[in-house]
Amino acid sequence: MEQSVFISIGLPVSLFIIMIGMGLGLSVKDFVKEAKHPRAAIVGSVGQLLILPALGFFVAWALNLSPYIAIGLVILAACPGGATSNVITYMARGNVALSIVVTAVASIATIITMPLLVNQALAWQLGRSANVSMPVIDTITMLVVIVLLPTGIGMVIRARNPVLAVRAERPLNTFGAVVLLVLILLISYGLRDRLLDLLIQAGPACLLLNTLGIAAGFLVARAAGVAKSCQLAIAVELGVKNSTIGILVATTILGSQEMAIPSMVYGLTMYLFGAGIIAFGRRWAD
Numbered sequence: 677m678e679q680s681v682f683i684s685i686g687l688p689v690s691l692f693i694i695m696i697g698m699g700l701g702l703s704v705k706d707f708v709k710e711a712k713h714p715r716a717a718i719v720g721s722v723g724q725l726l727i728l729p730a731l732g733f734f735v736a737w738a739l740n741l742s743p744y745i746a747i748g749l750v751i752l753a754a755c756p757g758g759a760t761s762n763v764i765t766y767m768a769r770g771n772v773a774l775s776i777v778v779t780a781v782a783s784i785a786t787i788i789t790m791p792l793l794v795n796q797a798l799a800w801q802l803g804r805s806a807n808v809s810m811p812v813i814d815t816i817t818m819l820v821v822i823v824l825l826p827t828g829i830g831m832v833i834r835a836r837n838p839v840l841a842v843r844a845e846r847p848l849n850t851f852g853a854v855v856l857l858v859l860i861l862l863i864s865y866g867l868r869d870r871l872l873d874l875l876i877q878a879g880p881a882c883l884l885l886n887t888l889g890i891a892a893g894f895l896v897a898r899a900a901g902v903a904k905s906c907q908l909a910i911a912v913e914l915g916v917k918n919s920t921i922g923i924l925v926a927t928t929i930l931g932s933q934e935m936a937i938p939s940m941v942y943g944l945t946m947y948l949f950g951a952g953i954i955a956f957g958r959r960w961a962d
Contacts, residue, residue: 688818688928690855691920692826697848698759698783699830700841702776710777716897716906720778723896723914725785729753729793731888735881736797743801745877748935750797751922752942753885754790756782758918759849764950768957770908778913783827787819790925818929823921852920859923860940874937882941886949890915908957916950919943 710717732753736746757779765775834841864871893911902910922939926932 688822688924690851691822691924693848694759694852694855694920695783695823695826696830696833697845697852698762698779699827699832700834700845700848701759701762702780702827702831703834704831706773706776707780709773715900716771716774716902716910717777717781719896719900719902720774720893720906720910720913721781721785723893723910724756724778724782725789727892727896728885728889728914728917729789731885731892733797733800735885735888736801739881739884741877741881744932744934745874745881745937746801747794747797747930748878748922748926748932748938749881749885751790751794751925751935752882752917752919752938754786754793755917755919755921755925755939756786757913757916758920759852760918760946760950761912761916763849764916764954765909765912768908768912768954769905770912770957771903771905772909774906775909775913778910780827782913783823783918786921787816787824790819791816794925794930814929819921822924855920859920859936860943864940874934875941878937878941879945882938882945886915886942886945890949890953904960908953908960912950912953915953916946917942919946 729750732750735741736749741749757775759779761779762772762775766772830841833844890911893914894907897907897910917939919939919942922942923936926935926939
């Protein structure tokens with residue numbers, strides 16, 4: 677009962693708070709700066725919204741994943757980046773403003789793209805005869821309330837009280853990491869009888885998606901001829917996802933803890949890849 681209440685009520689509330697924290701790091705100046713030279717932002721956004729979901733479908737097909745894990749992987753691939761990607765970009769000496777803008781653009785666009793992509797995955801894996809689908813209007817409404825609205829609130833707070841925004845941003849980011857850890861523990865407990873088998877399926881898929889996402893980010897950014905700092909930012913955006921949103925969609929909207937397994941695994945492995953990008957970026961920038 678406690679687990680159900682936390683996931684159905686606590687998770688949306690927690691994500692709302694987390695997204696306020698992301699908004700605290702955003703300002704109109706960030707968008708204006710990137711709008712003057714939009715190539716990198718366009719490349720990063722296309723990577724987030726098209727290339728990574730395509731890779732999600734490819735990995736699910738290539739590894740012949742079970743239906744629920746495959747759908748969960750597509751859910752994960754359809755998620756935007758999060759505040760963690762902005763922090764990793766900063767530590768790797770990438771273009772932080774670009775990272776923030778791409779995260780924001782993807783967070784807004786995901787409200788439309790995620791229901792479409794996930795319904796395609798549901799039809800592909802479960803068949804239309806199963807009559808299982810993601811309610812598009814309800815999903816859009818939930819994502820607007822939980823993603824777009826709190827991000828806007830955070831931006832307003834930063835505009836009106838920059839000092840408060842700076843003080844609150846780090847605690848809220850820490851809160852986000854704690855929420856993700858609690859979710860991982862709760863879902864692990866709920867699926868404890870089948871957890872090992874699910875992890876064996878999802879683990880390699882998540883590692884492969886992470887690797888391909890980072891590689892694709894570097895490749896498309898380099899092909900676009902953007903600066904090294906922008907290449908780093910785009911690679912991080914494609915390699916570090918807001919897996920808490922993936923868990924929310926799987927458990928709250930689709931009511932499946934199995935579909936949340938890829939987001940859960942990714943929520944842990946992305947930090948290992950993030951550490952690798954930081955080490956690489958610091959040497960590469962010198």
